[in-house]
Each structure stands twice: as C-alpha cells, then as structure tokens.
Amino acid sequence: MKRVLTIAGSDCSGGAGIQADIKTMSAHGVFAMSVIVSVVAENTSRVIDIQDVTPDMIEKQMDAIYEDIGTDAVKVGMLSTPQCMRAVAKKLTEYRPENIVIDPVMYAKNGCPLMDPRSIDTFKSVVLPLADLLTPNIPEAEEITGMKIETIDDMKAAALKIHEMGCRAVLVKGGHYIGDASDVLFDGETFHFFTTKRIHTKNTHGTGCTLSSAIASNLANGCTMAEAVRRGKNYVTMAIEHALELGKGCGPTNHFYDLYQNGLKTL
Ligand SMILES: Nc1ncnc2c1ncn2[C@@H]1O[C@H](COP(=O)(O)OP(=O)(O)O)[C@@H](O)[C@H]1O
Ligand SMILES: Cc1ncc(COP(=O)(O)OP(=O)(O)O)c(N)n1
Numbered sequence: 559m560k561r562v563l564t565i566a567g568s569d570c571s572g573g574a575g576i577q578a579d580i581k582t583m584s585a586h587g588v589f590a591m592s593v594i595v596s597v598v599a600e601n602t603s604r605v606i607d608i609q610d611v612t613p614d615m616i617e618k619q620m621d622a623i624y625e626d627i628g629t630d631a632v633k634v635g636m637l638s639t640p641q642c643m644r645a646v647a648k649k650l651t652e653y654r655p656e657n658i659v660i661d662p663v664m665y666a667k668n669g670c671p672l673m674d675p676r677s678i679d680t681f682k683s684v685v686l687p688l689a690d691l692l693t694p695n696i697p698e699a700e701e702i703t704g705m706k707i708e709t710i711d712d713m714k715a716a717a718l719k720i721h722e723m724g725c726r727a728v729l730v731k732g733g734h735y736i737g738d739a740s741d742v743l744f745d746g747e748t749f750h751f752f753t754t755k756r757i758h759t760k761n762t763h764g765t766g767c768t769l770s771s772a773i774a775s776n777l778a779n780g781c782t783m784a785e786a787v788r789r790g791k792n793y794v795t796m797a798i799e800h801a802l803e804l805g806k807g808c809g810p811t812n813h814f815y816d817l818y819q820n821g822l823k824t825l
Contacts (some may be wrong), residue, residue: 559587560589561589561628561631562629562630562631562632562633562771562778563590563629563633563655564579564580564590564591564592564632564634564734565592565593565620565632565635566592566593566594566595566663567594567663570597570599570600570745571765571810572602572810573808573809573810574666574763574766575634575635575636575764575767576635578632578764578767579592579633579635579801581814582767582771582772583676583771583774583775584813585816586776586779586791586793587768587775588778590628591629591765593646594611594619595636596609596610596636596638596642599611600692602667602763602804602805603808604670604807605638605666605668606661608672610639610642613642613645614645615722616646616649617645619651619714622652624655628655629655629778630657630777631655631657631658631778632655632662633649633658633660633731633770633771634646634650634689636672637677637808638673638674639677640680641706643677643685645781646685647685647695651783656690656777657690657774657777657778658688659689659691659693659774660685660686660691660770661693661772661797662694662702662787663703664697664764666763667762667763670810674712676733680703682723685721687724689726689727690725690727690777691725691773692725692727692729693731693770693779694716694720694728694731695730695733695734695766695808696733696734696735698788699713699717699720701770702716702720702723703719705794707730707782710740711752714742714744714749714793716728716779717729717742717744724760725744727744728743737756738754738756738778739795740753741791742754744786745783750784752788757795757799760780760809761798761809761811762798762801762808762811764808764811765797765811765812768793768813770789771791772790772793773786773787773789776789776790794811796812796815797811797812797813799815800812
C-alpha cells in the first residue's frame with residue numbers, strides 16, 4: 559500500500575484540513591498519515607480560534623514518520639507562522655521525500671485568515687522551493703506574485719512567475735474565477751488546462767485540501783504530474799457535485815460518494 563502524509567491544520571468540523579486530506583487519501587486506497595501543525599476551531603461558517611503546535615512537536619511528529627513508515631508522497635497544507643514553516647521545511651530538507659504537493663493555504667472560504675500575513679516572505683523563500691507542485695487558488699497566486707489575475711492568460715503568467723520562484727510545477731486553481739472552473743498547470747515545460755462546468759453550490763468547504771490530497775495520492779500511485787492533476791480534478795468535481803448540505807455555511811464535499819455508489823460500503 560502506498561503511503562501518503564499530510565502536514566497541515568486540523569479542521570474540527572471535518573470538511574477541510576487534515577480531516578479532508580485523510581478522507582481523500584483513504585478514498586484513493588493509500589495509507590494516510592498526519593503531522594498536525596495547528597488545531598483550528600472552525601466550522602462551515604467561521605474560524606473561531608487557532609492554536610499552533612510547537613515547532614519542536616512538529617519536528618518530532620515528522621521524525622516519528624520518517625524513522626518508521628516513510629512516505630511515497632506528501633501534501634502540505636496550512637502553515638500559519640514562520641516558525642511552523644521553518645520546522646516543516648527543516649525536516650522536509652532533512653528527509654527529502656518524493657512527490658511534495660504544497661497547498662499555500664492563506665484564507666478559509668469564509669475569508670478568515672489561516673496564515674499570518676507577515677509569513678508570506680518566509681513561505682516564498684523557505685517553503686515554496688520544496689514543492690514538486692504548488693497549488694495556489696487565485697487570491698493566493700495574486701498574493702505570491704503581486705499580480706492581478708482576471709483571465710486564463712493571467713493565470714498562465716502567474717504560474718510561470720511562481721515557477722521561477724523555485725518550485726517544479728504550479729497549478730493555479732480557478733475555483734474563485736468567474737465562469738467555468740478552469741485550472742492551469744505549468745509542469746515546468748508545458749501548460750495543461752483542466753476545465754469543468756461551474757457547479758452552482760455554496761458547499762465547497764475544503765475543495766483545495768481535497769484536490770491537493772487527491773493529487774498527492776495519485777502521484778504516490780505512480781501517475782505523471784499531468785495525469786495526477788487530471789484525476790484529482792475529476793475527483794474533486796465528483797466530491798463537489800455530491801457535496802453535503804451540512805452546517806449553516808459552506809458545507810463539506812462528499813469524499814466517499816463514488817465508493818458508496820459502487821457498493822463498496824455495506825450499511
Ligand atoms: N463551484 C465549483 N464548481 C466546480 N469546480 C469547482 C468549484 N469551486 C471550486 N472548484 C474546483 O475545486 C478545486 C479547488 O479550487 P479552489 O476552490 O479555487 O481552491 P481553494 O479551496 O484552495 O480556494 C479546483 O479544481 C476548482 O476548479
Ligand atoms: C485547517 C484548515 N486547513 C485548510 C483550510 C482551507 O481549506 P480549503 O481547501 O482551501 O477550503 P476552504 O476552507 O477555503 O473552503 C481550512 N479551512 N482549515
């Protein structure tokens with residue numbers, strides 16, 4: 559069984575963060591493990607509070623993984639402070655795992671900040687260059703590049719600019735775009751475009767976490783980057799199509815819909 563690690567924040571309401579990552583990885587048939595970087599008291603409507611795990615404890619969790627089970631792919635999500643970023647980067651540099659997918663989580667869907675705005679320079683210099691794939695949404699790509707992104711050509715230009723900052727591939731996600739849900743991948747040589755019709759739903763809590771974890775799982779299972787993204791996009795589209803009407807705000811996506819449909823679950 560392939561092994562995939564998520565290094566991220568815990569979303570107690572289960573739709574995003576570590577919880578969405580583990581559900582996604584499990585739906586892909588890989589063995590999911592987690593390093594918890596922050597505990598977030600949040601739900602479908604708001605973020606109430608954030609408590610970061612100490613850098614020492616982050617490092618110890620990573621040591622526990624790499625002295626024992628190891629990984630075939632890693633997904634990195636919410637890193638709220640420069641201290642968390644440095645601890646994670648130090649251990650990724652020490653253990654040099656394959657297939658690192660980094661989602662530069664800055665805000666929740668409801669607009670609440672999940673990354674201290676003073677961390678962006680540390681993120682760009684210390685974390686970003688470790689990524690085999692960086693997966694910013696449009697506001698995150700704007701923050702990283704300082705560009706305004708309004709068109710597909712802007713998304714391409716942003717992907718190129720981010721690639722020049724040192725990561726090996728970039729996926730600019732178009733969930734915040736007006737019109738179709740179009741994502742642009744620059745794999746270091748070629749652009750690839752992944753477009754689906756926009757699904758009219760407010761229940762999109764955790765879409766970015768779900769997509770990046772699906773891509774990490776597909777890479778662990780041996781896919782090329784473009785194929786891993788193509789399959790990840792199909793998976794997140796399925797999960798949004800069958801999203802759950804839970805909570806008072808943006809409900810969570812449905813990570814196991816396909817498994818249930820195919821009768822793999824016995825109730
Ligand atoms: N309403 C939607 N309909 C179809 N696909 C969507 C919708 N919203 C987001 N997506 C897709 O979900 C994935 C995550 O994108 P996005 O929502 O931009 O990320 P984030 O959760 O980081 O803000 C992308 O593949 C995007 O195209
Ligand atoms: C703990 C935690 N991590 C990440 C997010 C943001 O996840 P994302 O997939 O970008 O989805 P939205 O929250 O933006 O819908 C989070 N909320 N909590």
